[in-house]
Amino acid sequence: MASVTKRFPLRARDFLHAGEASIQVQAFLKTMRLDPGLIRRIAICSYEAEMNAVIHGGNGELEMTLAEDRIVIEVRDEGAGIADIELAMQPGYSTADETAREMGFGAGMGLPNMKTHADELELASAPGRGTRARMIFRRRPPQEKTP
Numbered sequence: 678m679a680s681v682t683k684r685f686p687l688r689a690r691d692f693l694h695a696g697e698a699s700i701q702v703q704a705f706l707k708t709m710r711l712d713p714g715l716i717r718r719i720a721i722c723s724y725e726a727e728m729n730a731v732i733h734g735g736n737g738e739l740e741m742t743l744a745e746d747r748i749v750i751e752v753r754d755e756g757a758g759i760a761d762i763e764l765a766m767q768p769g770y771s772t773a774d775e776t777a778r779e780m781g782f783g784a785g786m787g788l789p790n791m792k793t794h795a796d797e798l799e800l801a802s803a804p805g806r807g808t809r810a811r812m813i814f815r816r817r818p819p820q821e822k823t824p
């Protein structure tokens with residue numbers, strides 16, 4: 678099977694449409710009959726990364742690649758970036774503003790959850806240079822059927 682890539686634009690502070698890219702990724706993976714547990718992990722991570730771009734980051738893009746052995750979710754934004762990635766990764770750490778908090782965001786668990794649920798998380802960011810979160814989810818080879 679050749680790999681399939683889908684891209685979705687993300688708009689900073691667009692709370693009305695935030696999360697839609699992840700919903701579309703989830704729907705697509707369901708049509709591809711991936712393992713439900715795997716889809717769930719991808720959906721959690723994709724949503725957290727998408728919301729981070731919209732809430733904390735800037736305009737950007739969510740890219741999903743389905744390959745034979747893996748699914749890769751990459752979320753890039755052109756926002757302010759993260760000065761201290763180690764600090765940002767701490768459970769409970771959040772710089773979410775009042776507006777985001779009123780909508781229930783800002784628990785500071787997005788990045789820790791991405792780390793927990795992805796097989797690999799690569800977070801690249803620098804002040805003024807935007808942020809890129811790349812997550813890899815490995816697919817298990819199909820089980821041998823016993824006759």
Ligand SMILES: Nc1ncnc2c1ncn2[C@@H]1O[C@H](COP(=O)(O)OP(=O)(O)O)[C@@H](O)[C@H]1O
Binds near residue numbers: 735754808
């Ligand atoms: N795309 C991003 N651009 C800028 N800062 C980010 C981005 N993603 C995460 N951060 C920083 O990392 C912090 C922790 O993120 P996260 O664990 O998802 O918690 P929360 O989104 O609830 O604040 C954010 O509050 C923010 O300071």
Ligand SMILES: [Mg+2]
Binds near residue numbers: 729785788
């Ligand atoms: Mg978050």
